[in-house]
Amino acid sequence: MSEYPLAALASSPTRIPSHVPVGNDLNGRLQIGEGTVTVMAGPCSVEGRDMLLETAHAVRASGAVMLRGGAFKPRSSPYAFRGLGQEGLDLLAEARASSGLPIVTEVVDARQLESVMAVADMLQVGARNMQNFALLAALGEVDRPVLLKRGLSATLKELLLAAEYIMAHGNARVVLCERGIRTFETATRNTLDLSAIPVLKLETHLPVIVDPSHAAGRADIIAPLAVAAIAAGADGLLVEVHPDPATALSDGPQSLTPLQFEALMTAIAPIAALTGRTLTRPECLRAGSHSRQAAAPRQASSTAVPA
Numbered sequence: 001m002s003e004y005p006l007a008a009l010a011s012s013p014t015r016i017p018s019h020v021p022v023g024n025d026l027n028g029r030l031q032i033g034e035g036t037v038t039v040m041a042g043p044c045s046v047e048g049r050d051m052l053l054e055t056a057h058a059v060r061a062s063g064a065v066m067l068r069g070g071a072f073k074p075r076s077s078p079y080a081f082r083g084l085g086q087e088g089l090d091l092l093a094e095a096r097a098s099s100g101l102p103i104v105t106e107v108v109d110a111r112q113l114e115s116v117m118a119v120a121d122m123l124q125v126g127a128r129n130m131q132n133f134a135l136l137a138a139l140g141e142v143d144r145p146v147l148l149k150r151g152l153s154a155t156l157k158e159l160l161l162a163a164e165y166i167m168a169h170g171n172a173r174v175v176l177c178e179r180g181i182r183t184f185e186t187a188t189r190n191t192l193d194l195s196a197i198p199v200l201k202l203e204t205h206l207p208v209i210v211d212p213s214h215a216a217g218r219a220d221i222i223a224p225l226a227v228a229a230i231a232a233g234a235d236g237l238l239v240e241v242h243p244d245p246a247t248a249l250s251d252g253p254q255s256l257t258p259l260q261f262e263a264l265m266t267a268i269a270p271i272a273a274l275t276g277r278t279l280t281r282p283e284c285l286r287a288g289s290h291s292r293q294a295a296a297p298r299q300a301s302s303t304a305v306p307a
């Protein structure tokens with residue numbers, strides 16, 4: 001028997017990759033998985049109202065279908081900015097209503113689950129928590145999809161076993177995320193393990209997305225890594241975008257400007273089509289309450305982006 005019978009591809013009776021639905025009737029429904037490419041984007045940390053709303057509308061205008069922003073940040077240093085906490089969650093709720101984008105945000109501690117679930121359409125488990133088994137078990141008991149990031153030094157088998165923890169506790173809606181692993185290389189923050197994508201596709205029916213931002217640690221190579229991830233079969237991307245990366249309170253060097261994100265979306269579209277996938281479009285979501293704002297960044301930037 002497989003060590004991860006619920007996550008294994010062989011365990012699905014039809015051996016067909018599964019789709020993970022995200023969202024509800026209020027903000028529309030997405031299906032993450034085979035045949036589609038789902039792009040989530042947003043700032044590493046929610047830093048304030050203006051930057052969050054500006055980013056939300058800009059990434060939606062460029063084609064992102066989920067807003068990612070952290071209210072609780074796991075930081076390597078206890079002295080680094082660790083997020084706005086509840087205030088950040090309140091701002092995410094406002095951005096959700098305003099942009100119409102479903103929210104994915106990190107939960108670092110099971111004690112925060114109730115407050116995070118009040119706003120999150122999807123719960124992120126960060127790399128540093130991939131083997132926090134108490135947290136994984138708690139996430140198995142909630143009715144919300146989980147985005148499970150690969151640990152910094154975790155093998156693919158360990159990632160699959162972490163997914164199995166969540167599934168064994170009752171929650172089958174798990175999406176895996178390759179976000180780079182620790183190697184001897186110093187030119188990048190981590191090393192994007194592209195082989196994780198086809199290997200996971202052979203092992204599991206769960207969708208696999210790629211976070212090129214934390215893999216690279218630098219904005220100037222995010223787009224080619226994103227293109228490569230889609231070409232290798234990733235079911236989506238998680239990309240950090242900030243209106244002014246130079247002033248970001250976390251992960252500024254790897255954050256794209258909205259204009260750079262628009263160029264990335266333009267670059268991945270033909271690759272998704274070439275590999276027979278449909279890029280999920282924001283039109284499948286409900287419009288936000290201030291959706292007219294969404295047109296502004298696109299018009300302002302469309303002439304400036306190189307073809």
Ligand code: PEP
Nearest residue numbers: 044126127128149179214
């Ligand atoms: C993040 O998504 O901002 C983050 C902290 O990522 P990771 O857990 O992959 O380091």
Ligand code: MN
Nearest residue numbers: 044240250251
């Ligand atoms: Mn980050």
